Amino acid sequence: MILGIDLGGTKSAALLLHEDGTVAKRVAAPTPADADAKGLFAFLVALAQEIRGTETLEGVGVSVGGATDAAKGLVFAAPNLPGWGSAGFPLAARLSEALALPVKLENDADATALAEWRFGAGQGTQNMAFLTVGTGIGSGLVLNGTLHRGRRGAGGEIGHIAVVSGNEGRLCACGLRGCLEAYASGPSVTRIALEYGWRGAASGKAVVEAARAGDVACLAALEQAADHLGAALATLAMLLDLERIVLGTLAVHAADLLLPRIKESLQTHAWPRLTEGLEVVPAALGDRAQDLATLCAWGGH
Ligand SMILES: [Zn+2]
Structure with missing residues (x-):
């Protein structure tokens, strides 16, 4: 099972999914408007902790509605998520530290392309x-x-x-x-x-x-x-x-x-x-x- 985080400009969700794509549990919350990087990070950690429970998890996948450098695990300020700053926030590394799990992130258009390719019309x-x-x-x-x-x-x-x-x-x-x-x-x-x-x-x-x-x-x-x-x-x-x-x-x-x-x-x-x-x-x-x-x-x- 993995912990998925869907970070959007207006709402976000955390979920537990099986490898075949079935969702075991899901929580959603509005993304705090005008939050800075610290605030956004704290929000995501809280969302992840809320759903985590006692499950043994393989890792965390974050789909980011905004600019990312997936290889480096960085997120950047985007018009709908300005809080991250322009220098790039090391979201994968910081989440990994906070949750004691490996974390990978991807821009949401890329992640959705992969989802359609693996499970959908592609x-x-x-x-x-x-x-x-x-x-x-x-x-x-x-x-x-x-x-x-x-x-x-x-x-x-x-x-x-x-x-x-x-x-x-x-x-x-x-x-x-x-x-x-x-x-x-x-x-x-x-x-x-x-x-x-x-x-x-x-x-x-x-x-x-x-x-x-x-x-x-x-x-x-x-x-x-x-x-x-x-x-x-x-x-x-x-x-x-x-x-x-x-x-x-x-x-x-x-x-x-x-x-x-x-x-x-x-x-x-x-x-x-x-x-x-x-x-x-x-x-x-x-x-x-x-x-x-x-x-x-x-x-x-
Ligand atoms: Zn244009």
């Missing part, structure tokens, strides 16, 4: 990309059957590759222009729908429902998002010669609206040789993804 592949299309757009790559981490584990920022070049591009929250995320994240689709004349609720869910009912502004915003997502996936396909691309969150909730158009755009922007047999599928784990991500942060590869 099963059976050797070369797979996972993209989560939600508040932000993150990704994880499994290449030749291994998680691709890159030099410092900072990659996977597919949300911030340019899909519109030059000053024409929309300004992204990251400061760059023309990022995929500025067109295709949940908040961006909502913003664009409002610009196009949508007068309903400013939420991704409302925009998707209105598009299904035929609202022209919401449909146009979603179609634009799908076109840019498809072009970004074409870049991945051309670079990496993938077997499967797994899309999470918005692409699951609005699969009927988005997937056909994403696939069409992908075909348009990549060579047939690289799109033939390439599957684009919605993520399969749903609510279980975050729990299984903690297991994969421990040792899913």
